[in-house]
Amino acid sequence: MPTEPIQIALVDDHRLFRSGIASLIAGFNRYDILFEAGNGKELIEKITAGFIPDIILLDINMPVMDGIASAQWLKKFHPSIKTIILSMFEDAEKVLTMVRMGVKGYLLKDAEPHEFENALIKVAAGDMYYPEFVTRHLLNNFNEDKSAQIKLNPREIEFLRLTSTELTYKEIADTMCISVRTVDSYRDQLFEKLQIKSRVGLVLYSIKNKLIDL
Secondary structure: OOOOOEEEEEEOOOHHHHHHHHHHHHOOOOEEEEEEEOOHHHHHHHHHOOOOOOEEEEEOOOOOOOHHHHHHHHHHHOOOOEEEEEEOOOOHHHHHHHHHOOOOEEEEOOOOHHHHHHHHHHHHOOOOEOOHHHHHHHHHHOOOHHHOOOOOOHHHHHHHHHHOOOOOHHHHHHHHOOOHHHHHHHHHHHHHHHOOOOHHHHHHHHHHOOOOOO
16 A cells, blocks of 8 residues: 655745755655745744645744744644754754754755655654764763763663664564564653653763763
8 A cells, every 4th residue: 555655844045955955855755845935934834824744854044034943833833743954054052952952853955865865764754863963962062960870771771772773663672572662661761761852862871871882
């Protein structure tokens, strides 16, 4: 039975860039461009009118309403929509701000086409996509104190190590011979125990505590 295409919204104030990305995505399987917008205000108008995408490719720097303000609105009113940030720069401060808002991915605008496709695949599957420079910034800014003196059982440690791979949560469940619901339970318990809000945070905890090798 054919799978419904994943609906993409493309939000960027440069029409030529939007056109190029739309053409690129048209060459991928399973994705349709639901709508385009030139700024956050136009994005909100589209969503309010009933056009609800699965994934938003969102530029940070836009007139009228920028990507940060747009991500804040999305987090408040449509947290189920997955957001991938687009940026021209490796901006550590903005990266950290967007991660705290729960964005699912971060792409540089000059990324290779396969990186765009990989980001869409991972985010559509419920995972996160951050290039190496983002992980580096996050690691440098991760609070070591919050993870001190926390005791983990062997299954939690195994789960943490697997989250640091490219496996999806379903594949982690298969590897651990448990249900997806049990994996979700491990994840939520660790989020609470470690005071972490994302899979990236779990990976950083593993790195800081030498549970995985770089």
